[in-house]
Amino acid sequence: MKEKSLAQLLCDAKVLTDEQRYAAETASKDAGIAFEDYVLSHNLVNDRDLAMALADKFDVTFYDHITEKMADPELLAKASLPFLRTNAIMPLVVDDHREIVTANPFAFQSLDELRLLLEEQVPMAIAPRSVIIEAINRYYPLEGTKEMIEELEEEQALEGGMDFGTIEEEDILGMASEAPIIKLVNHILYQAVKQGASDIHIEPSEKEMRVRYRIDGVLYPALTPPKRIQSALSSRIKVMANLNIAEKRQPQDGRIQIKVADRSIDLRVSILPISHGERIVMRLLDKSKTFGRLNVLGLSERDFRVMSDAIARPNGIILLTGPTGSGKTSTLYSILSELNTPDVNIITVEDPVEYQMKGIGQVQVKEQIGLTFAAALRSILRQDPDILMIGETRDHETAQIAIQSSLTGHLVLSTLHTNSAAASITRLIDMGIEPFLIASTLSAVVAQRLVRRLCDVCKKPYIPEKEVARRLGLEHEKLKGFAFYQAVGCEACLNLGYRGRLAIFEVMAMTHPIMRLTLTRSETAVIQDQARKDGMTLLVEDGLEKAKKGLTTIEEVLSVASTV
Numbered sequence: 001m002k003e004k005s006l007a008q009l010l011c012d013a014k015v016l017t018d019e020q021r022y023a024a025e026t027a028s029k030d031a032g033i034a035f036e037d038y039v040l041s042h043n044l045v046n047d048r049d050l051a052m053a054l055a056d057k058f059d060v061t062f063y064d065h066i067t068e069k070m071a072d073p074e075l076l077a078k079a080s081l082p083f084l085r086t087n088a089i090m091p092l093v094v095d096d097h098r099e100i101v102t103a104n105p106f107a108f109q110s111l112d113e114l115r116l117l118l119e120e121q122v123p124m125a126i127a128p129r130s131v132i133i134e135a136i137n138r139y140y141p142l143e144g145t146k147e148m149i150e151e152l153e154e155e156q157a158l159e160g161g162m163d164f165g166t167i168e169e170e171d172i173l174g175m176a177s178e179a180p181i182i183k184l185v186n187h188i189l190y191q192a193v194k195q196g197a198s199d200i201h202i203e204p205s206e207k208e209m210r211v212r213y214r215i216d217g218v219l220y221p222a223l224t225p226p227k228r229i230q231s232a233l234s235s236r237i238k239v240m241a242n243l244n245i246a247e248k249r250q251p252q253d254g255r256i257q258i259k260v261a262d263r264s265i266d267l268r269v270s271i272l273p274i275s276h277g278e279r280i281v282m283r284l285l286d287k288s289k290t291f292g293r294l295n296v297l298g299l300s301e302r303d304f305r306v307m308s309d310a311i312a313r314p315n316g317i318i319l320l321t322g323p324t325g326s327g328k329t330s331t332l333y334s335i336l337s338e339l340n341t342p343d344v345n346i347i348t349v350e351d352p353v354e355y356q357m358k359g360i361g362q363v364q365v366k367e368q369i370g371l372t373f374a375a376a377l378r379s380i381l382r383q384d385p386d387i388l389m390i391g392e393t394r395d396h397e398t399a400q401i402a403i404q405s406s407l408t409g410h411l412v413l414s415t416l417h418t419n420s421a422a423a424s425i426t427r428l429i430d431m432g433i434e435p436f437l438i439a440s441t442l443s444a445v446v447a448q449r450l451v452r453r454l455c456d457v458c459k460k461p462y463i464p465e466k467e468v469a470r471r472l473g474l475e476h477e478k479l480k481g482f483a484f485y486q487a488v489g490c491e492a493c494l495n496l497g498y499r500g501r502l503a504i505f506e507v508m509a510m511t512h513p514i515m516r517l518t519l520t521r522s523e524t525a526v527i528q529d530q531a532r533k534d535g536m537t538l539l540v541e542d543g544l545e546k547a548k549k550g551l552t553t554i555e556e557v558l559s560v561a562s563t564v
Contacts, residue, residue, distance in 0.1 A: 004057065006035060006036060006053055006054065006057055007021045007024070007025055007035055008021075009053045009056050009057055010039070010045060010049070010050075010053045013049065013052070013053060013056075015045050015049045015053065016039070016044060016045065020044055024038055024039050024042070024044060034106070036050060036054070036104075036106075046128075047103070047128040047129045047130055048064065048128045048131075050128075051103060051126050051127055051128040051129075051131075054105055054126050055125075055126040058105050058124070058126065060105075060123070060124050060125050060126055061099070061125040061126070062125070062126055062127065063092075063101055063125060063126070063127040063131065064127070064128070064131065065131060065457070065492055066090075066092065066101070066127065066131060066132070066134075066135035066139075067491040067492055068138075068139060068491045069093075069491060070092045070093060070094055071090070071092065071093075071135055071138075071139035072091070072092070072093045073139070075091045075092075075093060075098070075118070076090065076091065076136075076139065076140050078091070078117045078118060079091070079114055079117050081136070081140050083110075083113075083114075084136050084140070085133060085136055085137075087102070087104075087107060087110035088102065088103040088104065088129045088132045088133060089101070089102040089103070089104075089107070089110050089111070089114055089132065090132055090135060090136055091114065091118060091122065092125070094125075098118065098120065098122045098123075099122060099123055099124070099125045100114055100115065100118075100122045100123070100124050100125070101124075101125045101126065101127045101132060102124060102125075102126060102127075102132070103126070103127065103128060103129035103132055104129075105124060105126060111124065137194065138194050181229065181232045181233065181236050182236060184225065184229075184233070185233065185236045185237060185240070188200060188202075188211055188222070188223075189258065189260060189265075189267075190260055191213070191222060192213050192222075192282075192284060193260040193263065193265060193284065194260075195213055195215055195494060196215055196216070196500070197213035197214055197215050197284060198214050198215070198217075198283065198284060199213070199214040199281060199282065199283050199284065200212075200213060200214075200280075200281070200282040200284070201213075201214070201219065201279075201280075201281050202233065202234075202237075202279070202280040202281075202282075203279055204227070204230050204274070204276045204277035204278065204279065205276050206276050207227060208224055208226075208227050209224060209225045209226070209227055209229075209230055209233070210224055211223050211224070211225065215496065216452045216453075216496075216498055216499075216500065216501050217325065217450060217452065217501065218452070220496075230277050231277075234271070234277070234278045234280060237256075237269065237271075237280055237282075238252070238254075238271070240256045240258075240269075241254030241255060241256050241267075241269040242254055243269070243271065248273060248278060249273055250273070251270070251271060251272050251273065252269075252270075252271045253268070253269065253270055253271070254269045254271075255267065255268055255269065256269060256282070263286060263287075264286075264287040265284055265285065265286055265287065266284075266285040266286075266287050267282045267283065267284055267285070268282065268283040268285070268352070269281075269282050270282075270283075285354055285355065287355070287356065289355060291330065291333040291334045291336075291337045291355075291357075292334055292337070293334065293337060293338050294307055294308065294311075294334060294335065294338050296334075297331060297334055297503060297505075298502050298503055298504075298505075298546070299505055299507070300505070300537060300542065300545070302507075302535055302537070303505050303507040303537065303542075306444055306507050306509045307335075307444065307446070307507060309444075309509075310443040310444040310509070311335055311338060311339060311411070313411065313443055314409060314411065315406050315407075315408075315409050315410055315411055315412075315441075316406055316411060316412070316441060316442070316443035317402060317403070317406050317412045317413075317414065317441050317442050317443060318335070318411075318412070318413050318414075318443055318444050318445075318446070319393070319414055319415065319416050319424050319442070319444075319445045319446070320332060320413075320414070320415045320416070320445075320446045320447075320448065321415065321416045321417065321418045321419075321420070321421060321423070321424050321445060321446070321447045321448075322415075322417075322418075322447055322448050322449060323417065323419075323449075324417075325450070326448055326449050326450055326503075326560075327448055327449075327450045327501075327503050328415045328448065329354060329391075329415075331446065331448060331503065332389060332413055332415065333355060333357065335413060336348070336357060336360060336387075336389060336413070337357070339387055339411075340357065340359050340360060342359075344386040344387055345361075345383070345384055345385050345386050345387070346359070346360045346361065346385065346386065346387045346388075346389070347360070347361040347362075347363065347380050347383055347385045347387075347388060347389075348360060348361070348362045348363065348388070348389035348390075348391070349363045349365060349373055349376045349377060349380065349388075349389070349390050349391055350362060350363070350364065350365065350389075350391040351364070351365035351367075351373070351391050351392070352364055352365075361383070363376050363380065365391070373390060373391070373392070373393075373394060373398045374395070374397040374398050374401055377390065377398065377401045377402075377405070378401065381401075381405060381408075381410075385410060386410065386411065387410065387411045387412075387413070388402075388405055388410055388411070388412045388413070389412075389413045389414070390402055390412065390413070390414040390415075391414075391415065392414065392415050392416075392417075393414045393415065393416050393431075395431065396431045396432045396433070399428060399431050399432075399433050400432075400433065402414055403433060403437050403438075403441050406441040407437075407440075407441060416428075418447070419447075419562075420447050420506065420524070420528065420539070421445040421446065421447040421506045421507065421508035421528075421531065421536070422445075422508060422524045422525075422527040422528035422531055423524045424442075424445045424447075424508075425438060425442070425445075425514075425518050425524075425527055426523070426524050426527075428442075429521060435518050435519050435520075435521055436519060438518050439510070439515040439518040439519055442510045442518075443509075443510055444507060444508065444509050444510060445507075445508045445510075446505060446506070446507050446508075447505070447506040447507075447508075447539060448503045448504065448505050448506070448539075449503070449504050449539055449543075449560040449561055450501045450502070450503055450504075450560070451501060451502060451503075451504055451543060451546070451552045451556040451557055451559075451560060452487075452498035452500075452501050452552060452553075452556050453498060453499060453500045453501055453502045453551055453552055454485055454487060454497070454498060454499075454550065454551060454552055454553065455487070455488075455489075455490065455492060455493035455496070455497055455498055455499045456499075457490050457492040457493065458487075458488040458489060458490035458492070458493065458497065459485040459486065459487065459488060459497070459550065460485060460486060460488055461483050461484065461485055461486075462484060462485070462486045463484070464484055464554055468554050468555070468558070471558055472540070472544065472554070472558070482548045483548075483550065484547055484548070484550075484553070484554060485547075485550045485553065486553055487553060502546065502551060502552065504539050504542045504543040504546060504557065504560075504561065505537075505539070505542050506536065506537065506538055506539045506542065507536060507537075508531045508534075508536050509531075509534065509535075509536075511530075511531075511534045513530050513533075513534065514527060514530055514531060514534070517530055538561075539560075539561035539562075540557060540558070540561040540562065543556075543557030543558075543560075543561055544557060
């Protein structure tokens with residue numbers, strides 16, 4: 001172990017300045033907490049930089065990611081899941097030898113306890129806490145699907161008398177001794193969360209069932225349970241969602257709240273009767289998800305400036321456009337996160353309220369009782385709001401109230417279903433909004449799409465085909481000057497080649513020339529040409545820039561954005 005202090009090593013690595021170091025040392029000593037805990041809790045360093053400094057101090061191996069090959073299930077099973085997660089510690093197999101990776105090498109007791117369980121004096125390695133927790137949640141062994149299905153097939157009288165249990169607010173990872181059908185449903189939910197799925201599809205056909213996960217916008221097959229358990233599976237999900245088990249002819253909608261790996265997950269359940277049974281789709285919403293500020297959305301310098309100027313105004317309308325699933329809601333929440341300060345009153349109207357945000361009043365639309373967007377907005381304006389967020393501008397009445405709210409001094413955020421930023425103006429005119437009102441209230445329009453992000457571990461460079469260059473409207477020779485990448489697939493990305501998604505943007509500011517074109521009811525193409533002259537970057541152009549940086553592929557960009 002090196003004699004230099006951890007604080008000095010962080011300074012040597014230029015993670016901390018000398019001033020920050022002395023202040024943190026004094027404050028941590030006064031508070032009676034460890035220096036490393038203080039700098040981490042006060043966001044002076046991130047867990048990766050801290051782990052690297054600790055690895056340097058103790059002169060041990062540093063891991064910035066943990067693969068499935070390193071996480072041996074038999075070895076992990078020697079310790080309980082709560083013990084590993086609480087202490088951010090886990091055993092690994094690296095090049096046929098064992099190691100214990102920890103986020104806190106000063107926690108000697110947990111290290112000794114794990115060595116005792118392994119019955120071996122295993123050497124230590126260090127990794128960021130977030131990396132270890134993610135690896136534990138992903139690789140800790142649960143009962144296999146095959147064994148669960150075999151156990152289900154041994155059950156008698158699946159259609160009658162089966163105890164479907166009750167859903168409680170507990171972590172489903174710990175529900176290992178439940179009935180087989182409960183374990184199977186828990187396994188389906190757990191695997192979906194583990195793989196980062198946004199939706200679970202359970203689809204019955206004539207002779208079999210199919211479970212698929214939507215990961216980064218693409219559906220992947222997961223498992224095929226036997227047809228004979230179809231009724232039991234749908235009944236279990238109905239019990240969890242507080243739906244009518246006996247009703248199999250009408251569509252039903254419900255919600256499920258569970259915990260998976262200490263994360264609170266909200267599931268929106270939709271059940272639709274089809275010819276071969278009931279089709280179930282569950283949308284997963286991570287209630288613990290937090291939204292970053294504007295500077296982490298991936299906006300270009302010009303787009304960030306336009307957005308910052310628009311949200312800094314005391315009034316006006318900012319519209320986000322794009323198809324369903326293009327990330328509009330997440331961008332809206334990021335803007336709200338930027339604006340959410342103690343001195344402003346923010347109220348939203350949503351259908352449904354997907355994520356809870358502290359300090360913001362969120363209204364759930366309920367059309368069956370007459371609480372529409374327009375009806376909610378009329379009441380909200382009497383709540384003295386500074387900022388309004390309207391989940392979707394669907395009709396003339398909602399658009400008219402948004403316009404009037406802007407004219408009376410409110411900042412209004414909303415979404416609209418159009419294919420481009422420029423098309424939003426013609427769409428509002430088609431809704432019956434007068435052009436002079438649009439020109440005087442609209443501040444900015446943001447069109448966006450989501451593309452899959454390349455896995456940094458396995459992506460490899462390549463030169464795109466001539467056909468790709470033609471679709472981009474570029475000469476093939478021009479593409480050779482850039483290092484484009486393509487997806488490969490590895491353990492780190494579950495052999496998909498992609499990990500996560502990122503947004504591409506088209507940000508149009510309401511400049512004076514565009515105001516004049518709006519007043520003359522100009523066509524979308526004319527407005528778009530003027531916006532480009534004013535500095536707007538088209539979706540496909542922003543996507544191409546991100547592809548040049550190795551963040552995504554050209555094919556991904558072309559799959560969501562048009563070149564015309």
